[in-house]
Amino acid sequence: MSSASATSVAVPPRSDTSRTPSMMPLLAPAVGVLLIWSIVPLVMTVWFSFKNYNLMDPTVSGWAGIDNYSYLITDPDFWVSLLNTLVLVGSVLVITVVGGTLLAVLFDQNFPGQGVARLLAIAPFFVMPTVAALIWKNLMMHPIYGVLGSVARGLGMTPIDWFADYPMVSVIIIVSWEWLPFALLILLTAVQSLDREQLEAARMDGAGAFAQFFYITLPHLRRAISVVVMIETIFLLTIFAEIFVTTAGGPGNATTNLAFLIYARALLQFDVGGASAGGIVAILLANIVAFFLVRSVARNLEV
Amino acid sequence: MATLNLRNIRKSYGPVETIKGVDLDIADQEFVVFVGPSGCGKSTLLRMIAGLEEITSGDLMIDGKRVNDVGPADRGLAMVFQSYALYPHMTVRNNMAFALKLAGVPKEERDRKVDEAARILQLGPYLDRTPKELSGGQRQRVAIGRSIVRNPRVFLFDEPLSNLDAALRGQMRIELARLHEELAATMVYVTHDQVEAMTMADKIVVLQSGVVEQVGSPLELYHHPANLFVGGFIGSPRMNMLPGRIAHVDRTGVAVDVAGGARIVVPAESTNVAAGNPVTLGIRPEAMRPEPAGQLAGEVLLAERLGGLTLLHVTLTDGQVVVVQLEGSDSTRPHQPVRLLVDGEACHVFNEAGRALPHLERHPLAA
Numbered sequence: 245m246s247s248a249s250a251t252s253v254a255v256p257p258r259s260d261t262s263r264t265p266s267m268m269p270l271l272a273p274a275v276g277v278l279l280i281w282s283i284v285p286l287v288m289t290v291w292f293s294f295k296n297y298n299l300m301d302p303t304v305s306g307w308a309g310i311d312n313y314s315y316l317i318t319d320p321d322f323w324v325s326l327l328n329t330l331v332l333v334g335s336v337l338v339i340t341v342v343g344g345t346l347l348a349v350l351f352d353q354n355f356p357g358q359g360v361a362r363l364l365a366i367a368p369f370f371v372m373p374t375v376a377a378l379i380w381k382n383l384m385m386h387p388i389y390g391v392l393g394s395v396a397r398g399l400g401m402t403p404i405d406w407f408a409d410y411p412m413v414s415v416i417i418i419v420s421w422e423w424l425p426f427a428l429l430i431l432l433t434a435v436q437s438l439d440r441e442q443l444e445a446a447r448m449d450g451a452g453a454f455a456q457f458f459y460i461t462l463p464h465l466r467r468a469i470s471v472v473v474m475i476e477t478i479f480l481l482t483i484f485a486e487i488f489v490t491t492a493g494g495p496g497n498a499t500t501n502l503a504f505l506i507y508a509r510a511l512l513q514f515d516v517g518g519a520s521a522g523g524i525v526a527i528l529l530a531n532i533v534a535f536f537l538v539r540s541v542a543r544n545l546e547v
Numbered sequence: 548m549a550t551l552n553l554r555n556i557r558k559s560y561g562p563v564e565t566i567k568g569v570d571l572d573i574a575d576q577e578f579v580v581f582v583g584p585s586g587c588g589k590s591t592l593l594r595m596i597a598g599l600e601e602i603t604s605g606d607l608m609i610d611g612k613r614v615n616d617v618g619p620a621d622r623g624l625a626m627v628f629q630s631y632a633l634y635p636h637m638t639v640r641n642n643m644a645f646a647l648k649l650a651g652v653p654k655e656e657r658d659r660k661v662d663e664a665a666r667i668l669q670l671g672p673y674l675d676r677t678p679k680e681l682s683g684g685q686r687q688r689v690a691i692g693r694s695i696v697r698n699p700r701v702f703l704f705d706e707p708l709s710n711l712d713a714a715l716r717g718q719m720r721i722e723l724a725r726l727h728e729e730l731a732a733t734m735v736y737v738t739h740d741q742v743e744a745m746t747m748a749d750k751i752v753v754l755q756s757g758v759v760e761q762v763g764s765p766l767e768l769y770h771h772p773a774n775l776f777v778g779g780f781i782g783s784p785r786m787n788m789l790p791g792r793i794a795h796v797d798r799t800g801v802a803v804d805v806a807g808g809a810r811i812v813v814p815a816e817s818t819n820v821a822a823g824n825p826v827t828l829g830i831r832p833e834a835m836r837p838e839p840a841g842q843l844a845g846e847v848l849l850a851e852r853l854g855g856l857t858l859l860h861v862t863l864t865d866g867q868v869v870v871v872q873l874e875g876s877d878s879t880r881p882h883q884p885v886r887l888l889v890d891g892e893a894c895h896v897f898n899e900a901g902r903a904l905p906h907l908e909r910h911p912l913a914a
Contacts (some may be wrong), residue, residue: 436711444599449618449646459645463636530796 293520312521343428369425373485434468549700556605570601625694770910806865808840815904832872834893841886
């Protein structure tokens with residue numbers, strides 16, 4: 245929603261505005277459905293965020309004023325979850341964009357088995373988040389049964405108990421594994437659209453492999469990278485399944501992001517009012533991020 | 548400056564050989580044009596000289612030094628690409644200075660060289676624009692400017708004018724010729740446009756399926772084509788090719804009988820042919836004119852009047868269509884019977900293998 249409204253700001257007004265009034269009735273049904281679709285849940289969330297509403301205790305009711313919000317803001321968990329969200333989004337973005345760019349350049353080269361390799365590299369994107377998280381939790385990172393544990397023991401080292409010792413790192417690894425293929429896919433098509441003659445001209449100009457990458461390929465990928473960053477940010481802000489399946493937000497609140505905090509408030513502590521307040525904060529956060537992202541991306545896309 | 552020598556250059560992609568042994572010498576300051584139909588290997592050959600394609604076998608020498616294994620940047624060449632291949636995110640200035648920047652040339656010197664190139668190409672006002680803000684001709688000039696600043700020993704052009712409209716192409720042809728004179732550089736130019744080849748070249752190399760068919764000055768190729776392919780490829784409208792048979796030979800030339808019983812005497816060497824041999828008679832469109840006493844009989848199929856020129860398409864008695872080019876505006880109407888007088892001295896006789904019988908006298912301008 246927010247992204248849609250922000251883009252419409254950036255787009256210059258159409259010249260054929262004279263036609264708009266007569267089209268309004270025809271557009272109304274579609275716009276009306278969309279409006280209800282998006283507005284009703286939003287209004288309900290706002291409504292609940294000002295109410296005392298506990299699923300386990302129907303006797304607590306009535307208006308709460310801004311209590312839900314003040315509890316939320318004074319809750320140290322909230323600030324930790326906010327930080328965790330940013331750390332998670334930021335790390336995954338860096339890993340997928342950098343890794344995706346390098347892999348895209350690599351997969352653009354001709355080598356035997358290129359088609360199969362590309363397919364395998366893109367495959368993780370088709371694994372659903374819960375399944376991916378379970379695979380990583382039980383088959384890869386488990387200190388006893390996991391592949392990483394076996395490798396560590398085979399090398400004579402102590403296996404790492406990933407989710408106990410490095411919970412956030414583990415979640416970042418899983419989410420990066422899921423989203424790297426997406427970045428690769430978008431960036432690979434972008435790399436392939438690079439005019440070969442430009443690279444050849446750069447070679448004639450004396451550019452080595454690194455100079456070609458930094459002066460020609462990377463500038464060419466700028467738009468694709470901003471698209472990847474925008475789309476991934478929108479999805480990464482709401483990461484939930486991976487955390488729910490692996491760490492359940494813990495240990496403590498080490499991997500609780502905003503989405504998981506809201507879930508915990510609503511369905512573990514049955515505090516719908518508090519969760520709604522968290523939801524409103526999440527919407528505000530997403531809108532702020534989307535606003536800046538769409539603005540910068542739109543500027544990039546205009547070039 | 549620089550000479551280029553190609554010695555039995557070959558290129559194979561797997562079992563497919565695309566360049567089949569090219570020998571060529573390019574002198575200093577020469578403007579050499581590679582022409583040929585698409586797929587003849589002319590661009591591949593240029594890219595091999597540039598170092599963008601590996602040479603499968605043979606030697607490429609620049610100034611007498613073998614450079615097969617030298618990288619493209621170190622051969623001292625500069626190339627202008629068909630798509631110009633400008634760096635879209637850089638300004639014109641940075642595009643032109645890119646090679647110098649990579650070479651670690653200090654900024655003042657870079658600016659000086661770019662300004663100098665911009666002056667030669669009249670690009671001064673556009674130095675701070677990006678390529679997409681320029682017209683096709685300006686982009687073309689930037690691409691040339693990018694090669695000038697490197698001060699290369701040899702300029703390579705890969706069909707540089709093919710993306711421009713006809714008017715601009717004519718203008719750029721003149722500009723390139725001027726540039727060649729001003730820079731006094733060796734230039735190798737690939738095109739499929741024979742007008743570009745004829746007007747700019749000191750030396751034309753005609754290629755077909757990876758083989759050099761003939762090397763020579765434009766007028767040499769026009770007046771003394773070595774074989775059927777060159778005869779048909781150079782010249783527009785195309786040379787008319789009539790099948791015939793040798794009637795008799797003597798010291799003054801070869802008499803050829805073509806369809807309809809017409810006999811045309813061509814002053815060509817007759818040492819390797821005898822009466823009765825099947826040959827092909829090549830007649831340039833301008834070597835014929837309507838004349839009551841003409842050897843060839845036919846009917847006008849179509850008259851194309853271009854103002855300064857008139858092209859008559861004439862169906863001969865055996866059904867073959869020949870094109871006749873006349874100066875000025877001609878009044879001949881379609882469906883009118885005509886007789887065509889053929890100037891035997893301007894005709895070419897090709898033997899069964901397609902090779903031309905050499906003329907007894909060379910054309911004065913085709914040394």
